[in-house]
Amino acid sequence: MGTRNDSRSVLIAGAGIAGLTTASSLARRGWSVEVIDTATEDVAIGWGLSLTGPALRALDDLGLADRCLAAGYGMNVVTNIDIDGTESTFELPRLIGPHRPAMTGIARPELHRILRAEALRLGAQIHLGPGVSRLCLDKGQVRAELTDRSMRTVDLLVGADGIRSTVRDHIGRSTPIRHHGQRVWRALIPRPSWVNGIHTFAGSGRQTGVVPISSGQAYVFLTENDVRQEDEPAPRMQDLMVPFLGRALELRSLVARSASVIRRPVRTALAEALWSSGPGVIIGDAAHAPSPQSASGATLAIEDGVLLAEELDHHADISTAVRAFAERRRDRCATVVETSIAIAALEREQRHNESYSLIEVCHHQMALPA
Ligand SMILES: Cc1cc2nc3c(=O)[nH]c(=O)nc-3n(C[C@H](O)[C@H](O)[C@H](O)COP(=O)(O)OP(=O)(O)OC[C@H]3O[C@@H](n4cnc5c(N)ncnc54)[C@H](O)[C@@H]3O)c2cc1C
Structure with missing residues (x-):
């Protein structure tokens, strides 16, 4: 870890997974860190997510892997059940x-609680409400006007403001968001005792499955191809699970009683131009948002936070460091986004066996050093 950062300052737009990881990575190196987020309430939406091996590896660098494992549900195996009931499993690489x-x-609110507590413990300031309304990246400094009309002058600006990033636009990297004709659902349920790893069930035109997130909780996921219906979430998700048999029948009855069901469109984004501009850089979903089916977006966001700090250790000049970061991350993140799009397409076409193989390939690609 470098020691020359005592007087350096960073403004991070976005207190999500990428922003909070970056906040801790830089604060522990002595940077003065301010995080702003346009959300007015400090709540992460209550569904869960999978943190794969590379995410745990990066969290371990920050001393946070064991906290996440304690708050979540550790696992090693994915079991895929094809339409005809054929079962196949694959072991995930153990990277820590x-x-x-x-x-x-892990439940999203738990992950956010851990990341936020660590950033605050290390001295980062987090302000909810303001976003960035104007930016000037000039002569090695950042001047930012916030939406509350206050001004900041800092050495580095990090845009970690998600797939609909406005910082991306401010630094001249506008990027289209792609929709893939699918919608994903998530429902929180009590964890059935047989759910001790990820189980997926292939169906006609859709796919469902379950992920444990603590000893007492799991979430059911479902991907549907038809995105026109707008019914109430719980009954609609339950309807969509009608064709699934076997253990998925038990999941369906638990979904019916779930108080927390959400749906999201399947979207991806990949900023084509360089992710940095002078001392400003975009990271996480703002730069590269894979589809949820790859279960890799949070992993890339966490890696970004750790590796950005590493590049800032290696280069005295901030603009050079963020450019090196962007160049270092480009191929890995682009590959994950492209693979995630291919997985979504295979699922849409009900080529489940091929999608299982590609998901496995994706896990092995991600296991390579970042
Ligand atoms: C349904 C679903 C399931 C998923 N499951 C998984 C999974 O299992 N595993 C996995 O690895 N990934 C998963 N992902 C992807 C993962 O959630 C994202 O890749 C990850 O959240 C990206 O983190 P981020 O910090 O870049 O962005 P976000 O988590 O979107 O955070 C962005 C933050 O910026 C704030 N913000 C927005 N605009 C502004 C602004 N103008 N100024 C300041 N702040 C702003 C927002 O309020 C938010 O707090 C899933 C995604 C979806 C949609």
Whole structure:
């Protein structure tokens, strides 16, 4: 870790996974860190997510992997059940040693609580409400006007403001968001005792499955191809699960009683131009948002936070460092986004066996050093 950062300052737009990870990575190196987020309430939406091996590896660098494992549900195996009931499994690579799990399911609010607590403990300031309304990236400094009309002058600006990033536009990297004719659902349920890893069930025109996120909770996911219906979430998700048999029948009855069901369109984005401009840079979903089917967006966001700080250690000049970061991350993140789009297409076409193989390939690609 570098030691020359005592007087350096950063403004991070976005207190999501990428922004909070970056806040901790830089604050522990002595940077003065301010995070702003346009959300007015400090709540992460209540569904869960899978943190794969590379996410745990990056969190381990920050001393946070064990906290996430303790708050989540560690696991090693994915079981896929095809339409005809054929079962196949694959073992996930264990990247933080043979005695710790390969990945963890975790409730989003738990992950945010851990990341936020660590950033605050290390001295970062987090302000909810303001966004960036105007930016000037000039002569190695950032001047930002916030939406509350206050001004900031800092050494580095990080746009970690998600797939609909406005910082991306401010630094001249406007990027289209792609829709893929699918919608994903998530429902929180009590964890059935047989759910001790990820289980997926292929169906006609859709796919469902379950991920444990603590000893007491799991979430059911479902992907549908028809995105026109706008019914109430819980009954609609339950309807969509009608064709699934076997253990998925039990999941369906638990979804019917779930108080927390959400749906999201399947969207992706990949900024084509360089992700940095002078001392400003975009990271996480703002730069590269894969589809949820790859379960890799949060992993890339966490890696970004750790590796951005690493590049800032290696280069005295901030503009050079963020450019090096962007160049270093480009191929890996683009590959994940492209693979995620291919997985979504295979699912849409009901080529489930091929999508299982590609998901496995994606996990192995991601296991390579970042
Ligand atoms: C349904 C679904 C399931 C998923 N499951 C998984 C999974 O299992 N595993 C996985 O690895 N990934 C998963 N992902 C992807 C993952 O959620 C994202 O890749 C990850 O959240 C990206 O983190 P981020 O910090 O870049 O962006 P976000 O998490 O979107 O955070 C952005 C933050 O910026 C704030 N913000 C927005 N605009 C502004 C602004 N103008 N100024 C300041 N702040 C702003 C927002 O309020 C938010 O707090 C899933 C995604 C979806 C939609």
